[in-house]
Structure formats: structure tokens, C-alpha cells
Amino acid sequence: MEHYTMNLTLKVWRQKNNNEKGSFETYQVKGISSEMSFLEMIDVLNEQLIVEGKEPIAFDHDCREGICGMCSMHIDGRAHGPWAQTTTCQLHMRQYKDGDTIVIEPWRAAAFPVIKDLAVDRSSFDRIIQAGGYVSINTGNAQDANSLPIEKQKADDSFAAAACIGCGACVAACPNASAMLFVSAKVSHLALLPQGAPERKERALNMIAQMDKEGFGSCTNIGACEAECPKGISLDNIARLNREYIGAMFAGDK
Amino acid sequence: MSLNSKIPAGSIQEKWTTYKSTCKLVNPANKRKIEIIVVGTGLAGASAAASLGELGYKVKAFCFQDSPRRAHSIAAQGGINAAKNYQNDGDSVYRLFYDTIKGGDYRAREANVYRLAEVSSNIIDQCVAQGVPFAREYGGLLSNRSFGGTQVQRTFYAAGQTGQQLLIGAYQSLERQVALGNVEMYARHEMQELVTIDGKARGIIAKNLVTGALERHSAHAVLICSGGYGNVFYLSTNAMGSNVTAAWKAHKSGAYFGNPCFTQIHPTCIPVSGDHQSKLTLMSESLRNDGRIWVPKKQGDTRNPNDIPEEGRDYYLERRYPAFGNLVPRDVASRAAKERCDAGYGVGASKMAVYLDFKYNIMHKYGKAEATKQGIAHPDNATLYALGKEVIKAQYGNLFEMYEKITGENPYEVPMRIYPAVHYTMGGLWVDYELMTTIPGLYALGEANFSDHGANRLGASALMQGLADGYFVIPYTIGNYLADEIGTGAIATDHAAFVQAEQNVQSRMEKILNIKGAETVESFHKRLGKIMWDKCGMARNEKGLKEAIAEIQQLKKEFWSNVRVPGAINEFNTELDKAGRVADFIELGELMCVDALNRNESCGGHFREEFQTEEGEALRQDDQYSYVATWEYKGDSEFELHKEDLNYEIVHPSQRSYK
Structure with a gap:
């Protein structure tokens, strides 16, 4: 498989907490490898924000192997992004090409209030x-397992x-x-x-x-x-x- | 303090039975007056919290994730061992005990391991009763498969999601206790400090990760069930949030740390693809049931693996270990992969990978069997392949999909490329037979303790141990301590010890935020991981370990003078949380190197290059190191060694052979 790098524009939902109103912020990320996972791309952006003296984007994630259920991004209007039967953490950047714009939002539902940025309360x-x-x-x-x-x-x-x-x-x-x-x-x-x-x-x-x-x-x-x-x-x-x-x-x- | 492992008298078969019949009990009315804190909600924590809640204790459970169901036990893939002998293949409690002691390279405590094997059957019964959907045969009974280091089939499984199904079973039992009011659940909370009063564990300081507020929680006993510390290596198969903080804080409060250098490097993981990598992904050991591991016989062979003919392939595990073949224990398989790659036979872009190939079993094992079943007399290769592929898909489908998502390659067509990665830590808080640490009232369960796996854990034994500790051990042993606490009454959280502990946490967080340096937490973590992997990883030596200790001390200085953490305390601040965890990993990393340097032998996952046989196998020094190295925290970079001698009454240590 051919690997490549790309520059991307990200429109990310930022919201300080549940009481304040949120809005989209636009960020540029450069040199993203097609071998990265989507969340590793967000890691790159967050490192960049910290170095610039800004607050990194809060998002939920843990196992990064598609089983814990913690990651939860709405990507370009789709829950967990464009790949079928794939969590956000298993989505990989070879889906995207140089110059793409990606819109990232939290889960939106009254029963899942936003905690901060992309993290919601489930x-x-x-x-x-x-x-x-x-x-x-x-x-x-319990009885013996094979008795049933x-x-x-x-x-x-x-x-x-x-x-x-x-x-x-x-x-x-x-x-x-x-x-x-x-x-x-x-x-x-x-x-x-x-x-x-x-x-x-x-x-x-x-x-x-x-x-x-x-x-x-x-x-x-x-x-x-x-x-x-x-x-x-x-x-x-x-x-x-x-x-x-x-x-x-x-x-x-x- | 001298270490008392409190092993009951009597023959090994009678110890646990005798203990259960003679330990002190707490009556139901008194249980309601006793509070227990459980830190972590993986298999050990969730099963303990649920079982203790059922007994009538007042339980508070804590997890840093947004729900107890997310704990990293959920990612365990392959299975759980139990000495059921459902396969009629000669299994028994003794065999499971023996395999575990031998697999651990004779560095585990016999009495604990025997008990583990004894209760293993109850775990399967309990899980099935909860509705855990284990794999079944057509007759409706449970199915088993093989794992490394054994010659029987004793592993129960639910496709490649066994950990998920077991954890959901424990989680549901836990949530039932929450609904009944027996357990109070604190999700998105992290333990920051242990509170001890008069030498006894009396509570914790927890941080509410959403608001940043510090909370004082008191109890008559505290259970650390917070998992292992593999993330000290930065790259591991652990979850991003898995951390050592709870265990490390307990250690700094007086709990001894056992065998910190015993780390398991799992042989079958997806190789590192680049500097951006944030974690590594395991491909279950169960794949070694049906996959054959090989490298080309020619160094630097860049041909497509499918173009390399049989005679050009070196099935090095089958060659070196004919009796166990691809199912040798993890430490042996990992070292063998490293040996081939270091010798220049590795594959893939990085040359740090070997092949795990399913084609043989797809065609010859499953394809042929299916063809016979379907009455196809002379199947061609394409038919055999298609039939066999469906069987493999049913058994490992989710793992194959995961591999394809990560690498972009189809493992049904092209052999998987795999390489060893940090997966599990056998070391942990030292505990006695009752799972109590050296602090009275403080217990450690599951991966967080050191107890059952010696220097190397066998596959499908972590799930077994976590659930054994939580469902079937702690409900008995904790009563033996709490029976003397029935008159204590509620513990006030305005005690000076709570005030002091909270103040310590507060000032530490302020200190981190006020450094306002130039380097990110992530960068420090990566640097630590590199030191640990290079010098305290799959192979270690005296020179490297000494260098590592100096480098880690330097890293610690830099961290505390140059880390940059944005934001404030009283908000959802994941960078601040991460900074606290990495600071603890740095301190632990030093202790791991100190321990590895002390242990002048090779055993299990601890391979000191100076100590190996002529064939490159681990060479133990039983006369000098048949002990648990147990470390007491004495201050910054100061650790004092205490030894718990290991006495083998049943299994006599010998050079492990899987040939």
C-alpha cells in the first residue's frame, strides 16, 4: 500500500462547558501521514495547539482498538465517520487526501449533554x-456451566x-x-x-x-x-x- | 517490616478450603456499617464491587472513564482458562496450577496459584449464569481452544471479544448493585492519593475529572484494582488512559511494590508504522492456534510472501520448539521473533516484523474438513480456500477486520505482519495470600498486584485472575480483616490525614500548571517510553540499565522544570490528568530499572543478556534469586529491597523446556 502525507483543514466544535455556547473553530494541520489513525491526527493538532499556548481539544477515547466504546466523534455528518462498522479510533487517514476539509462535532442528543468540546455525558x-x-x-x-x-x-x-x-x-x-x-x-x-x-x-x-x-x-x-x-x-x-x-x-x- | 505472606498451613489442596472454613466472618447487620472503596472497574474491580455489594457492604467504586464498562479488560481478546476438563483431554486443577507455575518460570507463589486454578471453574459457571455468551458447539455445550504454554484445550472464549463479554457481565452485576443502592458509582473520577490513619488504609482523595474538584472519601478498606503499568513504555497494547497512579500513590504511602521489572512483551502485535503511533494493537494469541509463524530463510528477502515457496520459509518456532511449536509461551515466542529480526530476517518496511500465516490451516485443516462434511470428493484449491476461509472468519473475523482497518492489508490473502509489544505487567503491588498489601486494609486485585503469574503470564490467565480475585477470593479474605473493624464506626473525612492528603494533591497540581515550560506531556512520555523500551525492554543488561536510571532521573528533572500544561485545575483538563500520570510513570520507570538491575538472572519476561543458555534461552539463578523482589519507597529515587523467599513444595523448579 502506498503511503502519503497530506495537509488538512479541520472545523472542530469547541465548547468550554455545558453552560456556555459552542462554535466551530478552523484549524490547519500539515504533514499528516496516511498511516495515522484519525485520533492520532487529532493528537497532532492538540500538540500543535499546546505549543501555540492554546487549549487542546477535549475528546473521549481510551482503548483505540474499537472495543471500549469511549470515542465518539461526529465526522462530516456521520457518527464515527465514513467507514462502515468502524469506530472513530479505527478510522485511518488513508480515507482522506491532501487539501480535504473535515468537520468534527460531538454526539448531539438531549440525553447526551456536552461536557466540553467533543466529550459528552453518556x-x-x-x-x-x-x-x-x-x-x-x-x-x-451458579450451577455447572454445561448443565445448561x-x-x-x-x-x-x-x-x-x-x-x-x-x-x-x-x-x-x-x-x-x-x-x-x-x-x-x-x-x-x-x-x-x-x-x-x-x-x-x-x-x-x-x-x-x-x-x-x-x-x-x-x-x-x-x-x-x-x-x-x-x-x-x-x-x-x-x-x-x-x-x-x-x-x-x-x-x-x- | 518483615513480609508475612500468610499462607495457610496444610497440604496445597487443603489450604484454601481450610482458610475459608476458619477465616473470620462479618454478620449481615455489621456489613451494612462497613464501607469499602474499589478503585478501578475492570474485571477485578467490577467483580469485587458487585460481589461485595451483594454481600451487603457499602461500596464506592471509582473509574476514570465515563462508564465502568470502558475499563481496558474489555479489550482482552482470546479467552479465559479454567480447569473444567470438558474436553476430556487430561486437564485438572493440578495441571492448570503446574502450567501456570512453569509458565511463570518458577517465580510465582504456589499457594496463590493453586487457589487460582481451584476457583477457575467457578468463574465459568458464574459468567454463564450471568448470560455471558461464550462460544458453543452444535450440541449446545461450551467450546474450548488452546493457548500458549499448555497441551490441553482449556480456554473458553467469545470469538475475539472474550474480555468484552466478561467485563459486560461484571459491569451488569455492578450496575444491578448500583440500582439496589449497595454500590455508589463514581465515573470520571481518579484516585490521587491514599489516606492512611494510624497505619491503616482509611480512604482516598479522588479528583472529579469533569469539574476538577478534589473529593475526600473514607472507608474501612480500600481495593486497588487499577490494572497494570504497561504504558510506562509509552507504546503498549494498553488503553490510552491506563495508568499506574493509584498503585504508585499506594506505594508511596507505604505499600511495597513486587517484581516491578516483570513485564510481558506479547509476541503477536501489529508492528509500529511510524513516529506518530499512539498505541499498539494486539492480535490475539488464539491466532497461534491456526496461524504459523515464519520468516524467509534468506536475509533481507523482499519478495511478496505469497511468492516465497515452502522451502524458502523458516517456521522458526516449529523448528526450535517441536513439542509446543507455535504455542510456546509468550516470552519465548517474543524473544524468538526478536532474534530472527535482529539477525536480519525480518520482513515489512521496517524489517521488524515476522509473518503470521493462516493459509495452511485455511486449506488443509478447515478447508478439507468442510469439504468432507459437504461431501465434495476432490475439491480444488479455490474451493478448499473458500470453505476454510469461512471457518476462520467465524472464529477470528473481528481480529482480521481490525488488522485490515489498521494496516490496509487483507490478512486472508497476505500473511499478517506481527512483532512483539508490551502487553501486561506481572509485577505490581505486593500482596499476601489474602490479597492485602503491606498497608493493613489496603488490597490489590487483578493486574495491579504481583501475585500469580511469576515472571511470565500464560495466555488467557489474566481474565481468570482478575475474576478469581474479585468474585471468589476477596469476598472471603476481606471479612477476615473487617471483622475487627465492626466497632470502628464511620470515618470522618475532616481528619488531619485527609486534609493533608488533599493539600498534597492540590499543591502538586498547582506546581505542574505553574511550570509553564516548553515541552508537552506527550513528549516526555515518549522519551520515557524510548528509554524503557531500549534499555528495560525485551533484552536488558547491566550497562544499559545503569544508563537508563541516570537518563530517567534527568528526565524527571526536566519534567518538573519544563513541562507545559495548559488550562486550569477546576475544569475538564485532560492534559493535567495526563501530566499527573506521566509524572508517576517516570518514577516507576526508575524503580523498574533498579529491579531489573538487581535481578542478576534471566527468567520469563525478564531477559538479562548476561544470563542465557548456549541456545539463547533464559538462564535462571535459583540459588540466588528464587524470591519476590519487593521494594519499599524511602524517598525520591530511594528504594529498599525486601525479599519474600519462594519455597517450592510441589513443583520443583527446572530449566523450562518447550522443545
Whole structure:
């Protein structure tokens, strides 16, 4: 693969904190290698800003291998940028060419308030999990793992839903800022397994109730969440969540 | 202070059972009056916080990330070991114990390791009960694969995302306890100082990373579960935020640090591509199940790897270690890769890489098996390849995609290029059998402690240890201490010790901000990493280590006189947070070199060039160094050595052989 360097114009959302208004600032970065990751390019800009005596851009990131779910940039209007099934930290600069302009914003959703610049508060997701995204089993209560055979297909489907990294790209991509894909991934992960069965109905009802309480919007079947999800979480999960929810609503024994 | 490892009496099989039956207990009513602080929410921290919350203790958990689910345990790929013997291939608690002691090159404590092997099965049961979606066979039962340093299949996995699934299981249990009010969660908070009163751990000073405010939190016990310190090398497979600060502050408050120089260099990582590199990415050890490692037989061979015929390839691990082949332990595999590259056989632009090639197994192992299953009598090569590729994809798909995103090359077509990188630290806070440090009431769990892996950790054992410590060890051992704390009552945070500790943190931050020098934190971190990698990395020698110590002391001076950190204290200031972490890494780096210099032998991941066999294998000096090197902080650049002798009653140390 041919490597090259490029000069870029970046329009970055700057916001001092949640109380103050934000705006775009324009920066030039030079000599960016096509082998860099997108966040390494931001590192270069930040080093440059510090040397110039300016404040670096605050952004969330940690593992830089696409699994922790902490990075969260809206790049040129797309959650995690232009590559399919890729987090921002795994996007690489060979996507861009010399002279490009890139617009970088934080996740935008009422339930994800901006903390500073590109960093947002996603604790609403933790509270949704607290509402029921677990199996109520205390340490030490478990039976032998192989005493519970699970159909391979079901286990694989459950794993596919459990691959969600909780980054919030689904919310950021959705015009309604709905968290249905996130909630449905957790409900599906547990509903597909026998371990999740005893609390299945309450889980669906309580997690949806918490989602609404946090101020996430409703799902209108647009599908942007699935398109932008870095882990390829399928819309089928939302269909399953709707079935779980409706079933639970009308069940007499919940 | 003399080190008392508190190993229970009795045969190795009975120690833990005896301990559990005789340790002190805290009754449920008293548990509600006792507070516990857990620092870090990875596998060890989240499992401990959840389990202690379930027991009824009042728990406060802290993590620097925006959610406990982000802790770097999440990035563990390959799997978790357990002595289930589901495969009927001769595994047992004893074998797992033996493999771990041998893999650690006879520098781990037998009693702890035996306990680890004993509880390993419970971990799998617990995780499955939580809904962790491990890989399964068509019959619905759990699947296993092989990892390095063993000859049985005891590794449970969830594709290449085992750490993620285990952590989410622990995180969900933790969030359940948060919902029940048993755990208070403090995300975006970082421990800055340990508070001790009358010699006992009584709390921490934490910084709210969003507002910059310092907070005092008191407790009857403090658990350090903050992971390892691989980022001292700047480039490692750790997350960007992974740091040693909590453990280092505990060390400076009196907790001894065990075997700091024992670092694991993982053999299969994506090689460095340039100076801009911010971190390195692991390609799971599980890939060595199906990938064969080779370099060209000709030095400086620049041909496309697919154009190099079989007879032109040197499968050097299979050649040197026929019994274990590509599945030798990590330290052995890493050194062998370095040896080939140093000798001029490396590949890729930097010549610091070797090939990890899946074609053989795609075609001959999986392709053939699938063809037989589908009744294809004489499959051509293209058919074999297509069939085998699907099997490989199902097992490692996410890793192959990650490789392609980073390098732009398709590893199904072209062999992966890999090179060793810093991955894990076996050293850490010294703990006794109860996981208590040398400060009463202060515990260390998971990678943050030194205890179970000796001088080299086997693959799929970190997840096992983190969860063993959190789910099945600390819930018992902490009671033995807290039983004597039931009359203590709430600990006031206006005590002079809290005031002083908070003042220390405040002045340190002010000092850093007021330097207003010319060099960025990042630049200091990179310089430290280069010293450490060059002189305290995969190969070390006396001269280099002495130079490194002098260079690090000089670097520390420069840091404290020339670092530039913008912004203020009372705001979200990631540069200031990073500066504090790098300052601690600099101090730790010096101790690592001091420890490496002290240990005049090679063992596991610690390879002193002066001590090697004729074949270039690590040469231990059991008569002189069969001990845990435990360091006490005595002041700036002053560390005093204490030794915990290692007594091998069951496994007799011998020259490790994987041939």
C-alpha cells in the first residue's frame, strides 16, 4: 500500500462547558501521514495547539482498538465517520487526501449533554442498564456451566447482540435521538438466552421506561442507527424489543 | 517490616478450603456499617464491587472513564482458562496450577496459584449464569481452544471479544448493585492519593475529572484494582488512559511494590508504522492456534510472501520448539521473533516484523474438513480456500477486520505482519495470600498486584485472575480483616490525614500548571517510553540499565522544570490528568530499572543478556534469586529491597523446556 502525507483543514466544535455556547473553530494541520489513525491526527493538532499556548481539544477515547466504546466523534455528518462498522479510533487517514476539509462535532442528543468540546455525558446509558440490563444472580449461586445447553444459533445471535459497545453512535445518528438500538441489543442479548428468561418481561418494560425518562426520542424506523453502528447491531433487535415489550405489556403475569 | 505472606498451613489442596472454613466472618447487620472503596472497574474491580455489594457492604467504586464498562479488560481478546476438563483431554486443577507455575518460570507463589486454578471453574459457571455468551458447539455445550504454554484445550472464549463479554457481565452485576443502592458509582473520577490513619488504609482523595474538584472519601478498606503499568513504555497494547497512579500513590504511602521489572512483551502485535503511533494493537494469541509463524530463510528477502515457496520459509518456532511449536509461551515466542529480526530476517518496511500465516490451516485443516462434511470428493484449491476461509472468519473475523482497518492489508490473502509489544505487567503491588498489601486494609486485585503469574503470564490467565480475585477470593479474605473493624464506626473525612492528603494533591497540581515550560506531556512520555523500551525492554543488561536510571532521573528533572500544561485545575483538563500520570510513570520507570538491575538472572519476561543458555534461552539463578523482589519507597529515587523467599513444595523448579 502506498503511503502519503497530506495537509488538512479541520472545523472542530469547541465548547468550554455545558453552560456556555459552542462554535466551530478552523484549524490547519500539515504533514499528516496516511498511516495515522484519525485520533492520532487529532493528537497532532492538540500538540500543535499546546505549543501555540492554546487549549487542546477535549475528546473521549481510551482503548483505540474499537472495543471500549469511549470515542465518539461526529465526522462530516456521520457518527464515527465514513467507514462502515468502524469506530472513530479505527478510522485511518488513508480515507482522506491532501487539501480535504473535515468537520468534527460531538454526539448531539438531549440525553447526551456536552461536557466540553467533543466529550459528552453518556451516563444515561448506565442508568438504562441499571433499570434491568442484567441477570439477577449473586456471585456463588451458579450451577455447572454445561448443565445448561444452549442451541448454537441462539447463542450466536445473543453474542451478536451483546457485541454492542455502548458508544451511542445509534443515538447520534438518529434524527430522533432514539436509544432503541442500544436498548434492543441488551434486551435481545438476554432474551435469547435461558438465563435471561425469568426477568424477561420486567426487563423490557423497565429499560424502555428508563429510556423514555432519560429524554431519548422515539423510533420511527429510519434505520440510521444500524447503518452507523460500529458493531453492526441489526435492526432485527429493535423488532425483537418491540415484541418483547408488547408481549410484556399485555402479559397477565408480569 | 518483615513480609508475612500468610499462607495457610496444610497440604496445597487443603489450604484454601481450610482458610475459608476458619477465616473470620462479618454478620449481615455489621456489613451494612462497613464501607469499602474499589478503585478501578475492570474485571477485578467490577467483580469485587458487585460481589461485595451483594454481600451487603457499602461500596464506592471509582473509574476514570465515563462508564465502568470502558475499563481496558474489555479489550482482552482470546479467552479465559479454567480447569473444567470438558474436553476430556487430561486437564485438572493440578495441571492448570503446574502450567501456570512453569509458565511463570518458577517465580510465582504456589499457594496463590493453586487457589487460582481451584476457583477457575467457578468463574465459568458464574459468567454463564450471568448470560455471558461464550462460544458453543452444535450440541449446545461450551467450546474450548488452546493457548500458549499448555497441551490441553482449556480456554473458553467469545470469538475475539472474550474480555468484552466478561467485563459486560461484571459491569451488569455492578450496575444491578448500583440500582439496589449497595454500590455508589463514581465515573470520571481518579484516585490521587491514599489516606492512611494510624497505619491503616482509611480512604482516598479522588479528583472529579469533569469539574476538577478534589473529593475526600473514607472507608474501612480500600481495593486497588487499577490494572497494570504497561504504558510506562509509552507504546503498549494498553488503553490510552491506563495508568499506574493509584498503585504508585499506594506505594508511596507505604505499600511495597513486587517484581516491578516483570513485564510481558506479547509476541503477536501489529508492528509500529511510524513516529506518530499512539498505541499498539494486539492480535490475539488464539491466532497461534491456526496461524504459523515464519520468516524467509534468506536475509533481507523482499519478495511478496505469497511468492516465497515452502522451502524458502523458516517456521522458526516449529523448528526450535517441536513439542509446543507455535504455542510456546509468550516470552519465548517474543524473544524468538526478536532474534530472527535482529539477525536480519525480518520482513515489512521496517524489517521488524515476522509473518503470521493462516493459509495452511485455511486449506488443509478447515478447508478439507468442510469439504468432507459437504461431501465434495476432490475439491480444488479455490474451493478448499473458500470453505476454510469461512471457518476462520467465524472464529477470528473481528481480529482480521481490525488488522485490515489498521494496516490496509487483507490478512486472508497476505500473511499478517506481527512483532512483539508490551502487553501486561506481572509485577505490581505486593500482596499476601489474602490479597492485602503491606498497608493493613489496603488490597490489590487483578493486574495491579504481583501475585500469580511469576515472571511470565500464560495466555488467557489474566481474565481468570482478575475474576478469581474479585468474585471468589476477596469476598472471603476481606471479612477476615473487617471483622475487627465492626466497632470502628464511620470515618470522618475532616481528619488531619485527609486534609493533608488533599493539600498534597492540590499543591502538586498547582506546581505542574505553574511550570509553564516548553515541552508537552506527550513528549516526555515518549522519551520515557524510548528509554524503557531500549534499555528495560525485551533484552536488558547491566550497562544499559545503569544508563537508563541516570537518563530517567534527568528526565524527571526536566519534567518538573519544563513541562507545559495548559488550562486550569477546576475544569475538564485532560492534559493535567495526563501530566499527573506521566509524572508517576517516570518514577516507576526508575524503580523498574533498579529491579531489573538487581535481578542478576534471566527468567520469563525478564531477559538479562548476561544470563542465557548456549541456545539463547533464559538462564535462571535459583540459588540466588528464587524470591519476590519487593521494594519499599524511602524517598525520591530511594528504594529498599525486601525479599519474600519462594519455597517450592510441589513443583520443583527446572530449566523450562518447550522443545
